[in-house]
Amino acid sequence: MKRLAFASAALTLALVGCSAPTGSPQSGLLDEFGLTGKDTVEVIEHLDELPVADRPLDLMAAVRPDELVLSDADEEISMDMPEDSMYVSIAPYAEQTHDCFYHSLTTCQGEISGESVTVTITEDGTGDVLVDEETTTFDNGFIGYWLPRDLTGTITVDHDGRSGTTQFSTAEDGATCITDLQLTR
Numbered sequence: 001m002k003r004l005a006f007a008s009a010a011l012t013l014a015l016v017g018c019s020a021p022t023g024s025p026q027s028g029l030l031d032e033f034g035l036t037g038k039d040t041v042e043v044i045e046h047l048d049e050l051p052v053a054d055r056p057l058d059l060m061a062a063v064r065p066d067e068l069v070l071s072d073a074d075e076e077i078s079m080d081m082p083e084d085s086m087y088v089s090i091a092p093y094a095e096q097t098h099d100c101f102y103h104s105l106t107t108c109q110g111e112i113s114g115e116s117v118t119v120t121i122t123e124d125g126t127g128d129v130l131v132d133e134e135t136t137t138f139d140n141g142f143i144g145y146w147l148p149r150d151l152t153g154t155i156t157v158d159h160d161g162r163s164g165t166t167q168f169s170t171a172e173d174g175a176t177c178i179t180d181l182q183l184t185r
Contacts, residue, residue, distance in 0.1 A: 033072075045144070048105050058073060065173070088174075089178065090145070093141075093181070094112070097182070103144075109141055110141020112137050121156075125151065147168075149171075151170055154168075157183065159183055
């Protein structure tokens with residue numbers, strides 16, 4: 001009988017430990033910035049595509065290979081990345097750029113904002129083309145892609161008679177912010 005009571009208590013503790021309590025700090029931070037109900041992919045895409053003027057100045061959002069870290073003056077939370085893909089954000093430039101490794105969804109600013117670019121992303125090992133499209137850079141000057149994990153490849157961007165190429169990696173130590181892709185004639 002004691003074993004049954006102990007097992008029942010352990011099961012109850014395990015179930016309670018797996019559920020998020022109502023009013024948790026995570027739900028408060030997400031509520032504050034209108035992100036409640038969004039998963040990691042949706043939060044990243046929402047924040048990266050926001051017009052610069054509408055970005056929350058008091059929210060920091062860092063994209064890392066394994067997690068999205070959200071913080072304000074009072075708290076910090078993290079959301080797990082999908083197991084099979086990594087977000088890579090690319091800011092092609094002609095004249096000026098900034099050093100970056102982990103993309104900040106609320107503060108990173110690229111040079112070429114709201115303009116049409118052609119993007120090709122190729123896996124080095126197989127030569128498979130992962131992306132081949134014409135798209136428009138976000139208001140922050142970036143374009144973002146969910147790419148398969150654990151590969152290396154080449155990104156090529158063409159814009160207004162200029163072209164540039166750079167390497168990337170979606171390994172666990174890979175950069176989520178690509179700012180070294182200079183466009184030249």
